[in-house]
Amino acid sequence: MDHATTHLGDGPGARHSAGTPPQTPQFPQPPQTPQFRQPPQPPGPQEPPQFPQVPGVPEFPEASRPPQYPQVPGAPEPPEASRSPLYPQAAPHRRSESAIEAYGLGKKYRRGWALRDVSFRLPAGRVCGLVGPNGAGKSTLMGLATDMIRPTAGALRIFGAAPGSAEAVMRTAFLTQEKPLFRRFTVAETLRLGRELNPRWDQRVAEELVRAGHVPLEAKIGTLSGGQRTRVAFALAFGKRPDLLILDEPMADLDPLVRRELMATLTAAAAERGTTVLISSHMLAELEHICDYLVVVANGGLRLAGEVNELRAAHALFAVPPGASLPVGGPHQVIESEPHGGAGRTGVLVRLGAPVPYGGQAEPPTLEELLLAYLRSPDAPPLIAPGARPGDIHDVITRDRQKAVTA
Numbered sequence: 001m002d003h004a005t006t007h008l009g010d011g012p013g014a015r016h017s018a019g020t021p022p023q024t025p026q027f028p029q030p031p032q033t034p035q036f037r038q039p040p041q042p043p044g045p046q047e048p049p050q051f052p053q054v055p056g057v058p059e060f061p062e063a064s065r066p067p068q069y070p071q072v073p074g075a076p077e078p079p080e081a082s083r084s085p086l087y088p089q090a091a092p093h094r095r096s097e098s099a100i101e102a103y104g105l106g107k108k109y110r111r112g113w114a115l116r117d118v119s120f121r122l123p124a125g126r127v128c129g130l131v132g133p134n135g136a137g138k139s140t141l142m143g144l145a146t147d148m149i150r151p152t153a154g155a156l157r158i159f160g161a162a163p164g165s166a167e168a169v170m171r172t173a174f175l176t177q178e179k180p181l182f183r184r185f186t187v188a189e190t191l192r193l194g195r196e197l198n199p200r201w202d203q204r205v206a207e208e209l210v211r212a213g214h215v216p217l218e219a220k221i222g223t224l225s226g227g228q229r230t231r232v233a234f235a236l237a238f239g240k241r242p243d244l245l246i247l248d249e250p251m252a253d254l255d256p257l258v259r260r261e262l263m264a265t266l267t268a269a270a271a272e273r274g275t276t277v278l279i280s281s282h283m284l285a286e287l288e289h290i291c292d293y294l295v296v297v298a299n300g301g302l303r304l305a306g307e308v309n310e311l312r313a314a315h316a317l318f319a320v321p322p323g324a325s326l327p328v329g330g331p332h333q334v335i336e337s338e339p340h341g342g343a344g345r346t347g348v349l350v351r352l353g354a355p356v357p358y359g360g361q362a363e364p365p366t367l368e369e370l371l372l373a374y375l376r377s378p379d380a381p382p383l384i385a386p387g388a389r390p391g392d393i394h395d396v397i398t399r400d401r402q403k404a405v406t407a
Helices: 138-145 166-171 187-197 203-212 226-239 256-273 284-290 308-313 367-376 393-406
Strands: 098-109 112-123 127-131 153-158 172-175 244-248 276-280 293-298 301-307 315-318 333-336 348-351
Touching: 098 138, 098 276, 112 138, 112 153, 112 276, 112 293, 112 301, 127 138, 127 256, 127 284, 138 153, 138 172, 138 244, 138 276, 153 166, 166 172, 172 226, 187 203, 187 226, 203 226, 226 244, 226 256, 256 276, 256 284, 284 367, 293 308, 293 367, 301 308, 301 367, 308 315, 308 367, 333 367, 348 367
Parallel strands: 127 276, 127 293, 172 244, 244 276
Antiparallel strands: 098 112, 098 153, 293 301, 315 348, 333 348
16 A cells, blocks of 8 residues: 555645644744944034024133023123123012001191101011100001001001001001000900910910919909009010011010010010011110111101111211310211210211211210200201112002902
8 A cells, every 4th residue: 555645735724644744833923123223422522412592692612602591581681791691690689578668658637747748668577666755656657557547648558568458457466555455354365365366376475475474374454463464465466476566665664674574575576587576665775775777756757767777877976075166067967066965975966978987086876866866956857768768659559459459
């Protein structure tokens, strides 16, 4: 019998005879993995990226030209020697926020003007002494700042807001000389009232002030001494955590020890939180130790305003024996020609129109000497330092309109 191979067909299902080994099935080959070309290596140091030249930016040598960035629109062009091509020009420095700004402020009663044409600025974060004789308009100014009195003329703003607005009320605390408290309330109930009415209330600060004076929390206000009631009133004012604290002769009924303690607390709070303080007082010696800003009013008008150091540096006290001629003239202006003086010194106070070396006859005046000279010389022109001058009233009107639109 012939052992020839028997072919049973083609294709995937074909069978072969036992004498022929089966063929291995062929599968399609997977596609070739794409080959990525290696980036060519630079022959030397890599060149920095090139940016298009911006009009107005100076050309730099090719070897040292850095990447160019566009100039900020509206930014002033710096001098060529100090211009940096890498960063946009910084905006000009802005003036610090104002806690109080008055523009031609005035208040008239039947008997006449209590305050007239008062314009000044109190920067935020300062401790400002408000000084003037009785009836000068200090309490009127504070009443206008707290919306307890409405102005007859001009405008006033508290942190840019109108007095009496929700923003101004929340950021301001006012302590009057009378210190009105509910006599039937206990001290604890009084502090609770402050907590309920003020969203930023600080119970710890209020209680620490009360306990420092050994005032019982369960005692009624009507049973406390004058000094103890003052301490509770201070606790209400400090516990509110205001940004502006206005104090109208608050320590007149305190003994010197307690007064000094509260003054230290006042300055510490102002330094810790940046609180602006406006304090009215007749105690000039104490104001000299705590105030860095000054506002002086007399006869309803503004006499001095500005930083204490700036105002003192603008004056000099010349020692002049009685009957001697004044050694000043030229650009200087005499404020007080009579040989008055505080702290046992006599001399003539002048406003300097040019630098004068201190020593010999010329000495810087103390704060008390400066204040008394201006209060005793009503005909001397007022001095408003550049930093105490308010901005444009039209800016205030524009801000008020914008707030009215967005409200």
